[in-house]
Amino acid sequence: MAKTNAHQLLQLALMIGTAVICVTGFVGIVFGQPLLGVIYAGMGAVVALLTQKVTQRKREQEELRRINETLEQRVLARTAELDATNKELEAFSYSVAHDLRAPLRHMDGFIRLLKKHAWASLEEKNQRYLGIISDSARQMGLLIDDLLAFSRVGRAELKLLPVSLQQLVQEAMQELREETQGRDITWKIGQLPELMVDRSMMRLVMINLLANAVKFTGKRERAEIEVGASRDEAEGIVVFVRDNGVGFDMEYADKLFGVFQRLHPAEEYEGTGIGLANVQRIIHRHKGRTWARGEVDQGATFYFSLPKATEATTYAKVQAHAAG
Amino acid sequence: MPKFKRMLLVEDDARDVELTLDALEESNLANEVDVARDGKEALDYLYYRGRFADRIRETPAVVLLDLKMPKVSGIDVLRQIKTDEDLKMIPVVVLSSSAEERDVIESYQLGVNAYVVKPVDIQQFLEAIRKLGLFWALLNEPPPDRNSGAA
Numbered sequence A: 001m002a003k004t005n006a007h008q009l010l011q012l013a014l015m016i017g018t019a020v021i022c023v024t025g026f027v028g029i030v031f032g033q034p035l036l037g038v039i040y041a042g043m044g045a046v047v048a049l050l051t052q053k054v055t056q057r058k059r060e061q062e063e064l065r066r067i068n069e070t071l072e073q074r075v076l077a078r079t080a081e082l083d084a085t086n087k088e089l090e091a092f093s094y095s096v097a098h099d100l101r102a103p104l105r106h107m108d109g110f111i112r113l114l115k116k117h118a119w120a121s122l123e124e125k126n127q128r129y130l131g132i133i134s135d136s137a138r139q140m141g142l143l144i145d146d147l148l149a150f151s152r153v154g155r156a157e158l159k160l161l162p163v164s165l166q167q168l169v170q171e172a173m174q175e176l177r178e179e180t181q182g183r184d185i186t187w188k189i190g191q192l193p194e195l196m197v198d199r200s201m202m203r204l205v206m207i208n209l210l211a212n213a214v215k216f217t218g219k220r221e222r223a224e225i226e227v228g229a230s231r232d233e234a235e236g237i238v239v240f241v242r243d244n245g246v247g248f249d250m251e252y253a254d255k256l257f258g259v260f261q262r263l264h265p266a267e268e269y270e271g272t273g274i275g276l277a278n279v280q281r282i283i284h285r286h287k288g289r290t291w292a293r294g295e296v297d298q299g300a301t302f303y304f305s306l307p308k309a310t311e312a313t314t315y316a317k318v319q320a321h322a323a324g
Numbered sequence B: 001m002p003k004f005k006r007m008l009l010v011e012d013d014a015r016d017v018e019l020t021l022d023a024l025e026e027s028n029l030a031n032e033v034d035v036a037r038d039g040k041e042a043l044d045y046l047y048y049r050g051r052f053a054d055r056i057r058e059t060p061a062v063v064l065l066d067l068k069m070p071k072v073s074g075i076d077v078l079r080q081i082k083t084d085e086d087l088k089m090i091p092v093v094v095l096s097s098s099a100e101e102r103d104v105i106e107s108y109q110l111g112v113n114a115y116v117v118k119p120v121d122i123q124q125f126l127e128a129i130r131k132l133g134l135f136w137a138l139l140n141e142p143p144p145d146r147n148s149g150a151a
Helices: A002-031 A032-123 A125-155 A165-176 A199-216 A251-256 A275-285 A312-323 B014-026 B039-045 B076-084 B101-108 B123-138 B146-150
Strands: A160-164 A185-189 A194-198 A223-232 A236-243 A289-294 A299-308 B007-010 B033-035 B062-066 B092-098 B114-117
Touching: A002 A032, A002 B062, A032 A125, A032 A275, A032 B014, A125 A275, A160 A165, A160 A199, A160 B014, A165 A199, A194 A199, A194 A312, A199 A236, A199 A275, A199 A299, A199 B062, A251 A289, A251 B146, A275 A289, A275 A299, B007 B014, B007 B039, B014 B033, B014 B123, B039 B062, B039 B076, B062 B076, B062 B123, B076 B092, B076 B101, B092 B101, B092 B123, B101 B114
Parallel strands: A185 A223, B007 B033, B007 B062, B062 B092, B092 B114
Antiparallel strands: A160 A194, A223 A236, A236 A299, A289 A299
């Protein structure tokens, strides 16, 4: 406010100055003092120019202030919009969780009742139909559960703690005991770093990647699964999971990490196709990226990278530096 | 034969009632179940009002409670039970279609005794209901019945 007043005063002073100088100059010319007149006129012109500059400056400042104000309002409006969208999304997933699962349960439930009461009287073909309906209902239940978990991975807050990747791999292998039972799998686990990451999310990443490797080497007499890590100047920390399984066509590499995308027929390899989408989302949330290399029937390698600062020792150094 | 205690099933969806009763029947527990079709009926049952005005004065061994119901919701019923001196000892098990975090948190904050998600897979659903029935109607020792003492 004070600034505006000072501005107005300065402007007024300049305008009066111009007027005085112009009048003096004119008087000079009229009364036979041409040199004085020219000097005064020149000064008048300079002062007029200054006045114009000051006015322009002030207009610009006004403009800037207005833009800032509109910007602020826009940010507020956008934030409110985002909040509303977020709430809507939450309400949406809530109703998906509740309202879509009930009819599925009923389908499966009443088919079971039908089977209980009428199974013997049904032709084999019709028994098969009932089985298919029931399987489909269950499959949709799994898809809904996976989708909800996927949306939670996107919303849940990241809790960064030092986590041993080595240990997460061990835990993931434990988790996959059932799938690996009776299989001949050679595990090669390299030196793995300690990372500042969200433990439960990174655990999900390792489970998904290892489960994938186990699944797609299913038809190999001897499966080989390798987990390793390296430091890369450009990428930061790079972790990979390599297998000698069925591999994939690089042409579809960009589809691997999509939601419900599958590159292999469901009859051959079960699963809903959300695992790698979860991996990508979690890695993105840790500011890293995911990619894969493979060749049909020649195995596949899945990579993810994390910023250098994710490594626990680097992280500690950076924190200490910031504190010091 | 051990004596089964009565259970109250609060469920607005007729199909879920039928499936639940069928599951309990396989464990010979169906006869011990009373059904309230929404939150209001559940409260009528517990306070001996409306169509339950004349029922035997007996506190249920457990209330199996659906959350999403019209009029009075499961959360409202739970709150009422757990804030009423005469009712708050009745074990309440929430039977919900989902494990939405806010539902789980709110239920436990109100003092729910267990929270069970109804599985889509009917075999798992049956198994869950059967276990629940056996646990609450047979294994668990319910709080002493206030009515039998007072009346």
